[in-house]
Amino acid sequence: RVVAVIMVGGPTKGTRFRPLSFNVPKPLFPLAGQPMVHHPISSACQKIPNLAKIYLIGFYEEREFALYVSSISNELKLPVRYLKEDKPHGSAGGLYNFKDLIMEEDPSHIFLLNCDVCCSFPLPQMLDAHKKYGGMGTILVVKVSPESASEFGELVADPVTNELLHYTEKPETFVSDRINCGVYIFTPDIFTAIEGVSSQRKDRANLRRVSSFEAMQPDSRSLTANYVRLDQDILSPLAGKKQLYIYETVDFWEQIKTPGMSIKCSALYLSQFRHTAPHLLENGDGIKKACIIGDVYIHPSAKVHPSAKIGPGVSISANARIGAGARLINCIVLDDVEIKENAVVIHAIVGWKSSIGRWARVQGRGDYNAKLGVTILGESVAVEDEVVVINSTVLPHKTLNVGVQDEIIL
Ligand code: GDD
Numbered sequence: 001r002v003v004a005v006i007m008v009g010g011p012t013k014g015t016r017f018r019p020l021s022f023n024v025p026k027p028l029f030p031l032a033g034q035p036m037v038h039h040p041i042s043s044a045c046q047k048i049p050n051l052a053k054i055y056l057i058g059f060y061e062e063r064e065f066a067l068y069v070s071s072i073s074n075e076l077k078l079p080v081r082y083l084k085e086d087k088p089h090g091s092a093g094g095l096y097n098f099k100d101l102i103m104e105e106d107p108s109h110i111f112l113l114n115c116d117v118c119c120s121f122p123l124p125q126m127l128d129a130h131k132k133y134g135g136m137g138t139i140l141v142v143k144v145s146p147e148s149a150s151e152f153g154e155l156v157a158d159p160v161t162n163e164l165l166h167y168t169e170k171p172e173t174f175v176s177d178r179i180n181c182g183v184y185i186f187t188p189d190i191f192t193a194i195e196g197v198s199s200q201r202k203d204r205a206n207l208r209r210v211s212s213f214e215a216m217q218p219d220s221r222s223l224t225a226n227y228v229r230l231d232q233d234i235l236s237p238l239a240g241k242k243q244l245y246i247y248e249t250v251d252f253w254e255q256i257k258t259p260g261m262s263i264k265c266s267a268l269y270l271s272q273f274r275h276t277a278p279h280l281l282e283n284g285d286g287i288k289k290a291c292i293i294g295d296v297y298i299h300p301s302a303k304v305h306p307s308a309k310i311g312p313g314v315s316i317s318a319n320a321r322i323g324a325g326a327r328l329i330n331c332i333v334l335d336d337v338e339i340k341e342n343a344v345v346i347h348a349i350v351g352w353k354s355s356i357g358r359w360a361r362v363q364g365r366g367d368y369n370a371k372l373g374v375t376i377l378g379e380s381v382a383v384e385d386e387v388v389v390i391n392s393t394v395l396p397h398k399t400l401n402v403g404v405q406d407e408i409i410l
Helices: 011-017 038-047 064-077 089-096 101-103 123-133 191-212 217-225 230-238 259-276
Strands: 002-009 051-058 080-082 110-114 115-118 136-143 153-157 162-169 178-186 243-246 253-255 294-298 314-316 327-332 345-352 361-363 375-377 386-391
Touching: 002 038, 002 089, 011 253, 011 259, 011 386, 038 064, 038 110, 038 123, 064 080, 089 101, 089 191, 089 217, 089 230, 101 294, 110 123, 115 178, 123 136, 123 178, 123 243, 136 153, 153 230, 153 243, 162 230, 162 243, 178 230, 178 294, 191 217, 217 259, 253 259, 259 327, 259 345, 361 375, 375 386
Parallel strands: 002 051, 002 110, 051 080, 136 243, 294 314, 314 327, 327 345, 345 361, 345 375, 361 386
Antiparallel strands: 110 178, 115 253, 136 178, 153 162, 153 178
C-alpha cells in the first residue's frame, strides 16, 4: 500500500502569487483548466497501482478546500483528505504532524509532493528506482541552467549508485546544476528522521533553559522544535549516509511561484493533455467552431464566437464570453470574463469577471520569470475599448481608460 501527501502550504506562503491569491488559494488556481493541485493528484491516482489515499496538508482554512476535496474524491473514487495544521510546521514538520493518521493506512511507501511544481510526475519510475536503491528516500532531480540553480536545493549524487552525496538549499555560491524537484518517495522511516531532528532541538533548548532566561519563553522554544524543514533539516544532514538517492528526470519541470509562471505551466500541462487527456482539449470541430491553434482548453459553459482565433497555450474558464475576431495566445482567462470584438490577449491572465473592450490589447512580452514580463488583470478589472495594457499588473476593481506599460496599477 502506498499513500501520497501533497504539501499545499498556506495563505502567507502565497504572497508572490498576488493579486491572484486574493480570490483563491494558490493550490486551487486553474492551470490548463484544472486546479494546480489537481495535476499531481490525478498523476498519483493514474500512475500508482496500490494508492490507498491522498492527503493534502496545509494551513489554509478547511472550508477553502472542502468543495474541491469532496468532488475530486467522488470523481477519482479514491479518498482525498485535506488536513489542516493549526500553524506552519515546515515542509517536514507538517508531514510529521499527521504521522498517526497517515500510518493508520499502514503504507509501505509515502510519496511527498510539493504542490507548486509542474512536471510529468514520473512516480512509477521513482518507485522502481527507490526499491532498487533500498534507501529511506528517493528525490526527483532535474538539470537546470547554472544561473537559475541557486533558486533551488542544489545537490551532488554518485554517478554510479545515484546516492545523494551532498545537499545545499539555495546556496549563494554555485554547487551543482542538479536540483531538487520537490517530489519525493519515502519509507515510513522518514518519521523517525523528523522525530530525531525535533527531539535534538528540544534537548538543546532544555540545556539552554537551565543556563539562561529562555525559560521565560516556553512557547517559542517548542515552536522551533516542531518546525522542521525537509530540505535543510533532513536532506542536508542525511546526504552521504546511504539513506537518500536520486532519480533524474529529463522531462519538463518548473516551479510555480509567480503568476507569470502559471501561464507557462498551464501551457505545459495543456501539451501534456495531448497524451494523457486529449478529450479535455478543444479541436475546433465541436460546438465551439472557433479557429483553434495548438493546445487549448475551453470550459463547456464558455461562449466563443466562431470567428475568434485561439491558441496555442490558452485556457478559458467557466462562463467566459469571447467576441468576434478576438485573438488569444498563451493566456489564462478566468471565470465570467468578457473579451469583446477584435480584442487581443497575449501572455496574460485575465481575472474573474474582468472585461476587455473592443480592439483593446492586453499583452506581456512573455518573460515569465520577470516581475513585469506578463500582464495580469485582477478580479473585475475593466479595460475600455481600444486601450492597450502592456507588461503590467492591475489590482482588482480598476477601470483602465488610458494605455499603460510596465506598471503596477494599485
Ligand atoms: N503544510 C505545509 N506546512 N506546507 C508547507 C509548509 C508548512 O509549514 N512550509 C512549506 N510548505 C509547502 C509549500 O507550499 C511547498 O509546496 C513546499 O512545502 C515547499 O515549500 P518551501 O519550504 O517554501 O520551499 P521552496 O518551495 O522555496 O523550495 C523547495 O522546493 C523546491 C522545488 O520547487 C525546496 O525543497 C527546494 O530545494 C526545491 O528545489
